[in-house]
Amino acid sequence: MGRVGDQGVCIMQQNRERALELLGKMTVEEKVAQLVSAWLEIYEDGTLRVREYGKKQSQSGDIRKEILGKGIGQLTRPFGTLANDPVTQAKMINKVQRYLVEETRLGIPAMLHEECLTGSMIKGATIFPSALNYGSCWDPDLIEDVGEAIGDELRSVGVHQGLAPVLDVARDARWGRLEETFGEDPYLCGVMGISYVKGLQGSKRSPLATLKHFVGHSFSEGARNHAPVHMGLRELYNTFALPFEMVVKHAHPGGLMPAYHDIDGIPCTANRSLVTDLLKKQWGFDGLVVADYEAVVQLLHDHHTANDMAEAAALAFNAGMDIELPGFTVFKEGLIEALYRGLIKTPDLNMAVLRVLEEKFRQGLFEHPYIDEASIDLGSQKNHDLAVKAAEQSIVLLKNDGVLPLEGVSSVALVGALADHP
Numbered sequence: 001m002g003r004v005g006d007q008g009v010c011i012m013q014q015n016r017e018r019a020l021e022l023l024g025k026m027t028v029e030e031k032v033a034q035l036v037s038a039w040l041e042i043y044e045d046g047t048l049r050v051r052e053y054g055k056k057q058s059q060s061g062d063i064r065k066e067i068l069g070k071g072i073g074q075l076t077r078p079f080g081t082l083a084n085d086p087v088t089q090a091k092m093i094n095k096v097q098r099y100l101v102e103e104t105r106l107g108i109p110a111m112l113h114e115e116c117l118t119g120s121m122i123k124g125a126t127i128f129p130s131a132l133n134y135g136s137c138w139d140p141d142l143i144e145d146v147g148e149a150i151g152d153e154l155r156s157v158g159v160h161q162g163l164a165p166v167l168d169v170a171r172d173a174r175w176g177r178l179e180e181t182f183g184e185d186p187y188l189c190g191v192m193g194i195s196y197v198k199g200l201q202g203s204k205r206s207p208l209a210t211l212k213h214f215v216g217h218s219f220s221e222g223a224r225n226h227a228p229v230h231m232g233l234r235e236l237y238n239t240f241a242l243p244f245e246m247v248v249k250h251a252h253p254g255g256l257m258p259a260y261h262d263i264d265g266i267p268c269t270a271n272r273s274l275v276t277d278l279l280k281k282q283w284g285f286d287g288l289v290v291a292d293y294e295a296v297v298q299l300l301h302d303h304h305t306a307n308d309m310a311e312a313a314a315l316a317f318n319a320g321m322d323i324e325l326p327g328f329t330v331f332k333e334g335l336i337e338a339l340y341r342g343l344i345k346t347p348d349l350n351m352a353v354l355r356v357l358e359e360k361f362r363q364g365l366f367e368h369p370y371i372d373e374a375s376i377d378l379g380s381q382k383n384h385d386l387a388v389k390a391a392e393q394s395i396v397l398l399k400n401d402g403v404l405p406l407e408g409v410s411s412v413a414l415v416g417a418l419a420d421h422p
Contacts, residue, residue, distance in 0.1 A: 012362075019357035022106065023350060029070045030106060031353045032335045035317075037074035037113070037290075038067050039326035041081055042092045051081070051326065064099050071104050073356055074111045076326045079157060080121035086157060086378060090371040093158075097369050109369035111360060113210075113290075113325070116162035116200070117180060119387075120153045126383040131166060131192075133394035135182035140195040146390055147199025147209075149383045154200075154207045156378065158371035160363055161208040161255055161288075165196045167243040168213055174223035181218060186239050190246030197251035206363050208254030208287060211247055214268060214279070216240040217259040226260045226302065236263070245283055254287040254359075258321070260295055267303045267315075269295045275320035288359060290323045291316060296330040309334035314343035322352050 023031070039051040050063055078093045079086060093112070101107045115121040119128045126149065134143050154162055166180040167189055182192040197209040216236055220227040231240075247253055258268040258275060268274060269291060279285045299305050299312040306312035313334030316324070324331040338344045360366065397404070406412075414420075 015358050015361040016354075018361050018366075019354050022108070022357055023354055025106060026353070027070075028336055028339065028349075031349060032331060033070040034073040034108065034353050034356045035323050035335065036072060036329055036332045037076045037323060037325045038072050038110075038329075039076035039081065040067070040078065040096070042078055042089065042096060043082070044084055044088050044092060046092060046095060048096070051076075064096075064103075068096070068100055069104060071100060071106060071108045072110045073323050074113055074161070074325070077114055077121070078112055079123075079159075080114050083123045086122055086124055086376055087373050090157060090373045090376060094370045094373075097371075101369050108357075109360065109365050111160040111363075111365065112158060113161040113163060114154060114159050115164070116150050116154060116159075117164040117166060119150055120157070120159070120162075120378070122153075122157060122378060124378040125153050126150075126379050126387055128387045129391045129394055130179040131182055132170075132179045133391060134192055134196070135185075135188055136396055137390060137393040138188075139393055140191055142390060142393060143192050144195040144199035145386060147196040148202065149199075149386055151200040151202055151207060153378050153383070155202075156376050159207050160365065161210060161290075162200055163210045163212065163255075163257065164200070165193050165209065165211065165247075166213065167193050167211050167247060168216075168218035169240050169243065171219050172223040175218055175220070176223070176225065177218070182243075186242040187246075189243035193243050193247040194251045197247055197253045201252075201254060205252065205254050208359075209251075210255035210257050210290065211244055211253050212257035213259035213292065214244055214256055215259065215274060216263060216268075217261060220261050226298070228265075229261050229263045231263070241278070244279075248279070248283045248285045253285075255290055256285060256287060257290050257292050257325075258295065258319075260292055260298060262303055267295075267299055267305060269321065270299055270303075270305060270315035270319045272319040280320060288322045288355060289320050290325050291321055293325055296321070296324050296334075300330075310337035310341060310343060314338040317344050317348070317352070322355055 041049040041051060048063055050067055079089055097109050100109050117131055119126050128146055168181050169186050169189055170178050170181045170184040182189040200209045216229045216231060219229050219231060219240065221230060256279065261268060275289060296312055296316045299315055300309065306315055309330050313330045317335060335344065339349060
């Protein structure tokens, strides 16, 4: 963490004291609920459907008490899950937040997170070029401006955490997420990541930027999304971990997401040597570590490193995970069982909950739990112009045989399977 003035230290102490006081009132179930995110489909008529709750299919009906009755740590993509009008959606989200504040025992509001690599994934938000374009522009200041614009739009809709940037180093052109990266050079990825995070978080470190996917995700066997990674520690640290180290040490990111894959048989989601020893102890990362979607349940069903949900939850938690973003919400039941079986320790559980509560106090969530619908500002002309500038600056012309600039062309053909897809 960077230097903090006397006033900042005082505020941090106050947040810690308030969080400790609240923690002392919590049951085990209420504590674990703060380490879980609920993925709700929030409809304009006020009804809710849950995308996951132990099952793949959605559940409908009055699920507020079942899903939110003990509180909840975060709401997953409350704007981005359905393409509804953002102002109308904000009103519906506020109703969910009001339930948490007014009808649960402790009244703890939820953080909201959204995807935001190329802009907020929200109807009407500015669409920026791909991250591969960011890297191709070779202009860190421009990318900081892009991050700031995206952060402004997220703040206007009350989002507390953005799931970007991707710091994976491009290595295999077959990998389906190549356009999410800044490119193939580790140093360039780090420089662009620093700029994006500084812009997105702003001076108040809100919304939290989330570095992903830690680590080596883009070097998977066969270039498949969940496949194993085979590499030595020297290559891992010097090539694939370098961008993460740079951003952690120079941009103070508030979040990080481990990757799906395993390295030498150890899933990143459950790799304590990476998440706790390297990231937290050596590099000094002090933000929230969040699980990728369904990553924890994969320890049971895909990696086969756990025998049941409790063991899966314990493996991820003991590695250094703070919050399970949605999947099968293994934490919600698995952590409680793991605690009773002695697979995790009460002091460690308390510290994880304390980190979440302190972050909620730090971002002023208890004082301002509701979205200001009148302040929503998405898709401005200023941001659109910035997106066009970023696209133009990213163009790399390798050779021009006189084709450009186009002259006297009345129409241009767009060819391909997605040419007419919005």
